[in-house]
Structure formats: C-alpha cells, structure tokens
Amino acid sequence: MSVTLARELACARSRLFGLRGVTIEQGRILLGALEACPRWRERPGIGELRIFRSAAGHEVLLVPSTGRVQIRVAYVVPPIERFDAAAGVLVELARLGRAARRAG
Amino acid sequence: MSEAKRLLLEPHDLTFVEDVPYIYHCSHYNLFHDQTVDDVLGDTAGQQVRVRAAHAAFRQLLRAITQGASTPMERLSIAMGAFAAMGHGRVDLDVTAEGGSARTGHAHYGFCWAEKYGSRVSRTLPADAVAAGFVAAATEVAYELPAGAMQAVEETCVARREPECTFKVTRAATPVPLPPTVDRQAMEPFLGPSEGGMDEAWIGATADTLQEFVAAMEGDERGLMEGFGVFITRHLTNYYLETAYAAARQAPESALPIVESLLREAAHVCVFHTFGGILLSPEWESVAGRLSGEPEDIVRGCVAIARGLGFGRWAIRELGPDRLVLSTTSNYEAPYYAARFGKSDRPRCYFFQGAALAMMVLAHRVRWDGSAELTQSFYDDLFRGQGLGFRCEPTTCQTMGHDRTEVVVRRT
C-alpha cells in the first residue's frame, strides 16, 4: 500500500488521521484483514461503515464503497505523541494488508 | 439512560427520554450559548440562571428515569450513569440528604472550554453550571427531597486550570426557586401536522439512519462523547430554552436585536462545526456517499442532520442558487416557548433562523473538495460581519400562533 497519513480536523487535538490514496480494492483487502485479526475488534458502525478498535483504544474506520480509511488515535495518548501513534497504526495496517494479499 | 426509555416522536423527529425532551449539541454550540447568556445577564446572574435551569431540567429527567429504583444509592447510580451516557462527564457524587461533595476531571463544559480557549485566555469563573445543576438535582432525587432543597456550587474548575472540577453540595436555607419545565404532553398541542418537503424520501431515510446511530452513542470512560470530530452532548432542551429565552426576555429592548443576533449566531456555530463535521465524516460518507459539494446536496444533508439530531421535522419548501425556504411544524423551540410562555409578539425560533442561514453559507461558500478545514479561523472569516452573503427573514413562526415556522434565506 502506498498511502499518506494526513491529520484531519477534530476538537480533541490531533486524534483523527485520514489515509490518502487508498483504493477501493486496497480498502477491501484491508477490511478482510481486519475482520480476520483478533487484535482488532469490530464495533457497530452506521450505514456501510465498519469500525474496528484495538486493545490500546485506537480505532480504524473504513468505508468499503469509497475506500476511505480514518484512524482515530486513543484519547489517552498525549497530543504530542498522536501522530506517532497514528503512524504506528498505519504500519500495522500495511503489514496486515500485505499478509492478506500474500494469503490470496 | 437505558435504550428502552427513549422515545422518538417519529412524525416530528423530536426525541424524548420518557417524556423529557432532549437533543444533540456539540461543545462549540454549548459554550457559545452559555457565553451569550452571561453576556446578556451578566456573569453572576447568568450563572445563576444557568445553574437553576440545569437543576430543574435534570430534576425532571432524573425523577423520570429513577422511577423503578428503591434506594438513594440506586438513584445516585442511575443519575451518574445517565450524566456520563449523555456525554456530560463522569461525576463522582459523595452526598447525603444533608449535602456533601462531587468531583469530576472531565465535566463537558469545563473540559471543552479548556480545550478550545484555554491556551489563549484565562477564565475566572467556573464553567460547569450544567454539572452544578445536575449535582443538586441528583441529590434531591436520590433522597426524595423537594425541588430546590439542595444547592451545588462549583468550587474548582478545569477551565480555570485547576486539576479537576469540584462541587460543594449544601441544603438551601430557603428553597432555590426553580423554573418550570416542559414535557412531551405540554409540547404536543403545539405541534402541527407533520409535513415533508423536497427530497423527502432521501432526507427521511438518511435522518432515520442517523437517529439510530446517535441513539447508540455513549459517553466514553471519561463520560465524554466524541463523534464526527466534535465533543457531543445529549442535552435537555429545557436547559437550552429556559436560558436562551431568559436572556431574550430579560434583555433591555435596545439590546434585543443584539441578543437575538447572538442566539442565531449560536446556530451558525452549531451548523458549521457539528453539521459540517458530520458532512466531512466517514460516518456520513457511509450513509450518503462521497460529498458531491453541490449546494443542493449540502442543504438537504443539513436538513437530514437536523432531523437526525432531534431538532424537529425541518423541510425544504424551495431551494435555488439564491434562495432557500425552510419550514417546520415541529421545531423543538416553538412548542417549548408556547407551552412555557404563551404567544409571542415576535418570531422566537432563533436556532431555526440561524441554522437556515448557516446552511446556505455552508452550501455556497465552503469548498467541499477536501481542501476546506472547518477551523475556528475559517469560521471567523466565513461568518464575520456583513460578509455572509445571505440574509434570513422569518416569515411565520409558531411561537406567534402561526401554523408553521418558516424562514426565507436570500442572497444579498
């Protein structure tokens, strides 16, 4: 996956990050990978939105039909460390996506 | 607030817990609203009006939702749970029938004030009139005390850079005079027949989906509720309207145009931050698809959002590049005003008026291609002075006895 991490606006400082450049196909692969990964537990979304939450409290929101992905960093992470936390989530998503592609 | 106790008055898009009306508003609106009340009434009187309005409103709510509870502890537990579930913060109550104390690190108002303004300005007065009113009401309801028997004063506040918000709870020497509250039964006679408008099928379906989603939202471990990039509260309309109309009705005649302007401005703040935040969210994208950015899509999206947040069945009568006619027979403001004060000699649906104007500003003056960021400075630029580009004229208002509330927004 070749994507960029962009800060999105939120009242709680620097908690939302969008992944730019995710295609619908990449989104579909990522969705499958998240569904299969026990570290990410799904919680109810709205419409077709899928929301996955990690034990650390980070969330990944995914809209399958458009490929939009948003990372919501857990509020317990201090504001100054939130970009790094989001980058950490991105690295994990990339790894999950690669593994899912390899698996077929 | 268990799910079973919530009621959506479906044909009117009004929401109730038991028969107590509530809506959703974000911290930007909440702070601006309180600030306006204090600007009009003065800091001390404004705070007193707000605490008493919250006291009365939460007393009404807590009496309704603790009906099945048999001990003070049970009732306190339900009260604390409800306050947190509404996004107002997790408050620890340590009270008896004689008084006590309460504390929280995350009262919605204080916490959000510190987040929004704390780095720029200082605050000398505490910010959590709502929490203070809640604390007094919860103590009364828990110990089955008469209305106004208890009072709570916020002694420290995170908005003043203190480590937490603390409240001292005491027996009132004489009962605190609380304002009356309005419930569903009192509102219903003032609701007109439900009316749809343009794009009704899409707006109705989208609003239904949004209603389900926001109904499922709960406060987090802090008792705060974050959604769509903003801090949201599930809040009591009796609080908003008692305080807003206290400001509007007590203001000197010469100041009334400014007061009304600021009450409408609060709606601009809400539409910009909350409606805008929803429109830019993945949640919205999953319900309505990618934003086209076309003005018609923004306006109809805003109308669906208003319904989804429980503001009433707003409907688009006309929509063109230069003109919007927005109407409703069930806006949350009018039935409250009519039940509480009777007929008005002037249009009093300030939120509806301000929101209609702000919707056209969002539709025509914001680029929705991903480059716009709904920041405070963008808001300041967009809504500053005469540069709005539109003006709003209320043509009919149910608070004046008309059968519907309608506004016309025109390009200037």
Place this chain on the structure above:
Amino acid sequence: MTSELLEQAVKDVAPLSAVLVTAMPDCLLYDSWVKEEGRWAPEEVASYFGDLVRSNREALKSLGSWSSTMQVTIESADALVVLREVNEHFVCGCIFDRSAPLGLVRLHVDRMLDRISAGLPQISPEEQPRAVRIIGFLRRYAPDPHAILMRVALRTGLSLEQLEAPEHLTPEQTQSLEDAAKQILGLQELHL
C-alpha cells in the same frame, strides 16, 4: 505582498520559511515574506509576534535584565523562531526549518536584520486612543472574535455604532469597555 526590501533581505537564506515585520505598538503586519503561502495567515502571526516581544521586554525589565538587543528564540517541533526588535517601531520574526543549526540561524538573522533595518522607514507613530487599542486587543485575543463587538455591547450597554468608532468614547465609556474586556479575557489588568 512582499516588498523588494524583504525579497533582497532573504536572498540565499536557505533554511528560512518566513520573515514577518510587525509594526509596534499596534502589532500590525508591516511586511512579510513566506516561502510556502497559504498555510497560515501572516497578519495573525505577526500580531502574536509583536505581543510576544512586548511581553518578553516587560518581563526582562521587571527582572532588570532588559537590553535593546534581546531576542526571543522558540524551538518548536518543526520550526525555529527568532524574534527581535529592529527598533522601537518594528519587530522582526524569522521562522526557520527546525533542522537548521542554531549558530547558522543567528548568523542569518544578524545579516538579514542589517539589511531590513536599513530599509525600514523612520516613523513616529501616533499614540492611539486607549479604547481603540482595547478593541484591537479584543479582536486579536477574545474567544469568538467575530462576535466581540456584540458581546461588548451587551456587557457595557454601548451601542455597536459607538464601539465601531472607539476613538470617540468618553473616559467613562472607555473604562466600561476596559472592564468588559477584562471580564471577557479573564484578566485582572490590561497591559496594552
């Protein structure tokens, strides 16, 4: 728009992101050069720079450590900011990439200020009426600045028309305005 003066002054200063010249005591932007425009508003930043230098000057004076050559250096996560008083009428704020070595930055600042100060006009600013400065201060710092005149009108009983021409306010009205400003900003005193 950037003047020829700044275009020349910033030549060959590679790690520089922006230069803002603020006119004192009003803290208004006089001139600016920004490498990448559009990320922030120079007018807004310039006023904060002016206030920062003024606060710093007052703090150092109260410590008995003030000298006319003092400078403020701010090291943030992604920028290195150096603020210096060019003379009593102008403050210069230089924003560098965070990676630039501090010694090199100081050298660049000295050279740029030599060029800039030589080209700035000699002015004797008029002391503005206090009410005008209070309104200006509120517009910069108050919460919800777009609504500030309405808020002040409610708190003082003054009309919007009066507040739009603060230079005509009486001393009593100015005092009322100052009281409202202190309430709104949560301050005991206004140091303008």
